[in-house]
Amino acid sequence: MSDCCTPEGSCHTTSTTRYRVEGVGSAHCQGVVAKAVGALDDVKAVEVEIGTGLVTVTSSAAPDEAFDQLLAKTVDEAGYAFAGRADA
Numbered sequence: 001m002s003d004c005c006t007p008e009g010s011c012h013t014t015s016t017t018r019y020r021v022e023g024v025g026s027a028h029c030q031g032v033v034a035k036a037v038g039a040l041d042d043v044k045a046v047e048v049e050i051g052t053g054l055v056t057v058t059s060s061a062a063p064d065e066a067f068d069q070l071l072a073k074t075v076d077e078a079g080y081a082f083a084g085r086a087d088a
Helices: 029-040 067-075
Strands: 002-005 011-022 043-048 053-057 081-085
Touching: 011 067, 029 043, 029 053, 029 067, 067 081
Parallel strands: none
Antiparallel strands: 002 011, 011 053, 011 081, 043 053
C-alpha cells in the first residue's frame, strides 16, 4: 500500500492487488474483463494479462472480503471464472 499526499496536505491511499481470472485468451477477453472490473467503485486502474489471466487492480481502498466477492460476481457476470487472489 502506498500513501500519496498533495502539497496542500490532502492525502489518498491506493492499494494494488493481483487476482486470477480464467478464460482470458484474447484481446477481446482482456477488454471485457478490464471494462467490467474498471466500472467498480473505488477501482482506479485495471491491467489484464492475456493468457495468464492475471488481473492487477489498483483501488482507493484496501480490498477486503466484500470487495473480493463483488469482484468475483462482476467477473462471473462478464462470462469469465474468478479464481481468487493471485498472491494468496
